[in-house]
Structures are given as structure tokens and as C-alpha cells.
Amino acid sequence: MNLLNIFKDKKFMFLLALFALLVTAVFVWDSYSGVFLILALVLFGTFSLMWKEKHLKIAGLVFLVLLALVNIGINGMKFGIDFEGGTRIPIVLEKSVDQNTMDELVQSIKKRVNVLGLTEVKVRSIGSSQINVEIPSGDEDRIRFIEDVLSHQGVYMGVVDGKIGITGENIFSTSIRPLYSDELLRQRADWGISFTIDQEGAEQFADAAYGKADYPVYMYLDRPADAVLFYTRDQLESVMLEDSSEKETIKSLEDALALEGNQSIVVYILDDIDFSNSSVKPKTENTTAIIHEDTPQEYKDLLISGGFSLDEYPEAEILPEFVRTGTGVLVVEKLEAVGMLSAPTLSAGITQGVPSYYYAITGSVQTTDTSQKLKEANDKTKYMESILKGGSLPVSITLGSRTTLPAALGEEFLNLSLIGIAAALIVISIFIGLRYMKIKAILPIIAISMAELAILLSILGSFTIDLAAMAGIIAAIGVGVDAQIVITDELLKKDQHTVKEKTDHAFSIIRTNVIVASLSMLPLLFSNLVEVIGFAISTILGSLLGYLLSRPAYAVIVEKILGIKEDG
């Protein structure tokens, strides 16, 4: 076929367009590149099976290989810590959990470690009672830090008008639960959570809340013990409600941050401080100044020279969120930098000074869209639950001893494995050459195997290539050649069947094989046995790839090269 003519071929142009689209997708949504590659495999594969034109079958494979290479070029390949070096920290759960709780745990652990901007940290569940955290680094400080973050158990504190109303110690952790729908209905709330507290807590709360109807309960998690809060005027003005003055705003901040026993966190406006003759002094040598990370450097320098140690927070955490309550009071609802996470209001019923053991926190959501409402309500419930549980995970955890794999060793493993892949290819081609006594028979088999290899590496490398996946890739090379042998043998057979009949027959054998191979591995793929899932994926993808793309292309090539003609 003339090279120019090919561009007038609509089907070819369609494949080309599809290719361009997928390249763009892999480039733009790089974190989903593996998914796009699998999609590409299925799409190109289907068209290549559907359309009989030989050049299209080859084009499909070529496009897929190109896409795979582009993906490796742009996004590189991800390797497990066995190849990359790094540290694995096992987290042992105190009890087995169901899939939902497990997903929740994995998510919140991810969130915790990602606070550090360590996106490279991998968190995955092992069975129903363990989670592995993998960090591609052997840096002692970093690992220690992560271990600290993971094992940290927060301290919950609920403050009413500067008095400690309730602490995490008094809450029965097993009693914290979302309200049932009939309870919500009765309370006319969209979301709610209930918990019970012990006797000491009940008395303390009754005392603190006495006569404080409509006061907010400031809910703190890990409230800093010795800190001062500094804002610039601009920073504070950016979050002030339209109907409030600076004075009122500062007053509400002071209310929220007040605590008995001289433990209040004081707020200052940096612009108003005369640092040369200042009364703003740190209480102790450990007093931290909590500031916005974008605070001008001159202020930071002044604070440090004033004896403070700085604790800088991003905007979302340092800037307070205000609301005006039904009774017209300006209340700080959230100020993450000091651990103030929520401020529900006391209902009149529990401010009579009578100790009670059972409490509920309820609230409403603004949305009217039903599914959105349900989701928001659910999020609120989860959030409140995690605050009450001390920000802890739904299940108590224990950190196991960590494993550190040196990067140099991993690199050595990787090199050897790649050499292994090459060696396997070479030995197989020598064997094929001997078997058919034709050098020409080797070329297509090697070419197709290389193509398969590139696609497999690219897909698996988009996720993670661990030891099991690498073993699967090496295996796929050997097993991948099998179908090509079936085709070659069928085509070389001297009988009365036409070439088409022979290929059809070969394909029906291969199709059956692929189905069987996938069926026997599929249960493993869905088993959640992460240690060997890579092996299952590469084996299944290997056969699928072969059936959908490389085999049809191979049949076309081998017919040409071996000069098989219709003699029937």
C-alpha cells in the first residue's frame, strides 16, 4: 500500500486520532496513565479484532507500543521499595476490620502522612488487620517523623467559656456513634453523633456548662499549651465578616482561645506592636509564636529576636472561620493552627447543672440536593467522630518494626532483573531458531515480544513494579511466545486448509487459552493479597494483550515473512 494512501484511509485516521487523544490524556492526567493504557489496550485491541485489514492490525499494535513508550518517557516508571530502596513500616491494627473501615483507615493514614507533602508515600492494606506504609527513602529523621505522626494519639478537650468542660479521657470511646435516622428526625438535624461519658466527666461538664445556654463548646484537638497567636492586620481583615468590626473579631478570638489556669492563647496584631519597647514577651523559653507562613520576613525576624520560636501554618489552617450565631454573637468556628476544630452550641437543656452521661452533637447542612446533603452529613459525622476519638483512627494501631532496603541493593536487583529479561528473550529466540530452523522465524517473535514487554512495563510501571510484578513480566515473555508458536505451527502445517482457516483455528485455541489463563488468575486479582497482585496483573494483562493485539499482528507479519501462500 502506498504510504500516502494510508492517510486517506478513514479507519487508519481514526486510530491515529485515538492515539493522539490517548497521548494527550496520558500527558494531562498523568496519575491515571496506567488506566488510560489499559483502556488503550482494550480499544486498539477491539478494533484490531474487528477490522480485517492487515495494516490496521499492525497499526493498532504500533500505536499502543508508541503510547507505552511515550508514557514511560513522560511519566517514567514507578518501582517498589525492593527495587528503589526505601522503608516499609507495618501498622498492626488492634482488631480485624471490614473493608469500609479499612478503606477509611488507609485514607486517613494517607492524609496524615501527606500533611508533610510526601506524596511518594504508599499506604496499602494487607489483609484485614495490617497496613503497610512505604517510603522511598532511608532518611532516619524523615522516617522517625512519620512514625511519630502515625503513632500519635491526639488529646481532645471541649472548652466552655474558658473552662474545661470535657476531655477525651472521660469519653467512652466505644460509645461514640452516629445518630440513627429516627433520632436525627426527632432532633430535626441532618447529622449527629452521640457519646457517653463517665461520672467524673459528667460532673465536670455539668459544672462548666451551668447557665451557659447558647454558648459554644470550643472543641480542641492537641491544643498547644504555651503559644501566642500573631496576625497582620491584612490577614485578619481578609477573614472578618462584613458586619463585624476588628474589635468584635478580636473579642471573639479571645473568647475562643481563653482557658482557665492562665493557659489562654493571646492574640496580637503584628502591625500594632512596638517591638523596640514591647510588652509582648514569651511566657517561657518554650513559647511558640503561631503565624501565617506568608507573614513578612521582618516580623518573623523580630519575633525570633524577641525570644519566640516560630510555628508557621498555611493560610487554610491559620485563618479563623467565623459565624454569627442565631443569638447574634460572633463565634470562631474553626482555627486549625491551634487545634480548634469545631464549635457546636450548648442547647439549653444541658446547662441546668445536672450531670448527664449521654450527649449528642447535631447539626444541619446547607445543601438541598439530596445526595449532596447525604454526603456532607456523612462527612460532618465522620469529622466530629474523629475529633472526639482524639483525632485517632477508627481502630487503635501498633507500629511494627520497620524494614529499610538500601537503594544501592535495589538498583542492583533491578539491573539484574532487566538483564534477566534480556537473557530470557535471547535464549528463547535461539530456541525458536533451532526449532524451526529458520532465522526468519525468530524476527517476528522477538519483535512482538519486545512490543509486549514495552507495553507491560509501561502499564505496570504506572502503578508500581514490585518483585511479584517483575516475576510476572519475565514469565509473560515466555508464556507470550506460546501463542505465537501455536500460530506458526498451524500456518506451517501442510494440509488442505486455507491460510484463513488455519489462522482462525489457531486463534480459537489461543482465545480458549487466554480465557482459561485469565480465569485461573482472576480470583487472585480480586483477593486483596497485595503481595502477589502484581504477578496476577502482569500474567492476565500479558495474555489479554497477546490475544487482542500482538497475535493478530504476528499472524500478519509471519505470513509475509515466512512466505506462506494460499496453496489450497
Next chain:
Amino acid sequence: MDLPNIFKGNYKLLLIPPVILLIASLIFIPQLQLGVDFRGGTLVTLTLEKNVDAEQLGADLAEEGLEADVRVFETAVGFKAEIEVPQGESLLRAEELKDEFENLLVEATNLELQAGTDPSKTGEYNQKMDELWNTASEMFSIAGVSNKKSDITGVNDVDRLFGDAYKKVYADYEESITDPISRHVDYESISVQTVSPMLSIHFMDTAITVALVAALLSAVFVFLFFRVVVPSIAVIVGATCDIIIALGAMGLFGIPLTLPSFAALLMLVGYSLDTDILLTMRMLKRKGDPRHKAHDAMKTGLTMSMTAIIAFGTLFVLAYMTHIRTYYEISAVALAGLVGDMIATWGINAVMLLWYAEKKGD
């Protein structure tokens, strides 16, 4: 390369080698060992700068009270030691206590609440608290910490102490393994893989389910596909024999059953069915002399098996050089299974099909 047609003459004699192999396999299967994944326990892997004497190290560790299985290998990238420690009694008991405690805790919490408002419940509450305390006390003694009941004001206190004690038990267990090792070996890096009893049970349960589902899916597919009883049974018998031979080889060569070797076994099911199906399709769907067709299929089938053997052989050599367990377990099982498959397919499956074809032809 011309392959002699083994199906000429009395092909039923071909049954002899596979039957011998099967019997041998059945003898060795009981020796099959479960790896850390399925048995629970701790596997410590060390990379070493210089060689150490495995026996000496084992004896040194035993002296410190650590009964462990020590192996040392030389790899292409230096020396490597594997120290396998069976499940610690204390950890085992601690896990059981955890479950017990978890159940008691809920009841005790409820009673504490009820007792707060209803004094008649106090007796029941105290009784439950005693039970809870007893369970916790056992954990405290395993952890080697002492707590006084008089310091306890309620369920929450016990819960906190219990959690701390469990953490200590777990940390102590791992320390009891890593400390003696650190004292006796200079290592470059250490990897500690502890599979808790709970996790090993989970792995086992999952593996059994996966194996059953895989077997069922494959068998149903084979029957649906051929829709003829004898050939379908022949295909399934072929695959079953292959797995038995692979398991026998694992017993004989001491390849433990772990997650990787389990994955390799599953792959063998698919692989063994591959050659069986090739044979069956050629025999059923083509015209001609059955023995000639069987021989033809064998030529293709053996070529297929050989390429797979080459690939897994490469992996095996890699495993030998690096002593990466995952590689070793997968490749060794696959190699044994592939050899078994050659014998089972052409010795059992082909014979059954020939017998069926010739009987039908008569």
C-alpha cells in the same frame, strides 16, 4: 528437530511414568512446608558485608533464647542471611486476649453507664469489671508491667492500660528477635517481616477461597467449552495431576508454600490447561489419524512448554544470584509444574483422549 511419535504402538504404556511420578508426589506432599505467610512468625532478612557461619549464628541465638532457623547465602550482591522465627507464644496469646477484651469492653461500658443511674446494676458492673480486669491482667503480665486495680476508676482507664500493654508486647516480641541478632551480626540492612497469627489465618482463608474459585471457574469453563464429558474430564485430570506433581516437588525440594508460590500454582492451573486444551482441540476438531494428530499437538505443546521453561529458568537463575525469595518461590514452583505438565499432558491426557477417539472410531 524431529520428535519421534511416542503414540505409535501401545500408547497405554505411556501412563507408567506419570503414574510413578504421581505416587512419588503423593508421598512427598505431606512434607510440604508452610512459609511465614501462612504459618505466622517472623522472617528477618539481613544483607551482610562478609560471610557468617549459619550454624554458629543459630547456636549463638539459641543461647540467647531465640530458637531460629538460620540460612546464609552468597549472592551476586554480597551475602544474605535469613533468620526465621516461629510465632511467639506471647504474641499468640496477646492476640487472643485482644479479642476477648474487645468483647468484654463493650459490655462493661454499658454496665458502667447503667450503674451510674441505676444503683441496682452496680453488682453486675463490678462483676464485669473483674472479668475485664482479669483479661487485662494477663496482658499486663505478658507485657511485664504491673498495674493496680485500685488506681482504676472506670472502663476507660482499663482500656488505655490494656492498649499500652499490647503495644509493649508487640514491641518486646520484635525486640526479642532483633536485639540478639544485632548483638551477633554486623549487617548492612535488616528487614523484619512479622506475620501475626491473625494475618496468617487471613492469608490462609483467602488463599483457600481463591484456589476454590479459580478451580471452579476453570472447570466450569472447560465443560461449557467442550460440552463432551470424557475430553473435559481428561483436561481437568491433566491439570489436577500437574498441581499434584508441583506440590510433590515443593515437598521434595523444600519450597515452602507462601503467597508467591501460591500465585505460581494458580498460574500453573492456567498454563497446564493451555497445553491440555491445545491437545484436545486438535484431537476433536480436526480430521485425520488420532495418533498423528496427538503427535502433531505434542510438537507444538513441547515447544510452548520449552519457552516457558526458559523464561522461568531465567527467573530461577536470577533467584539463585540474588536470593530474592519471591523470584525463587515463583520460578521453582513453575519449573516443577511445567515439567510435571509435560509428563501429565502427554502421558495421561493424551492417552485418555486417544483411547476415547479410537473407541469412538471403532
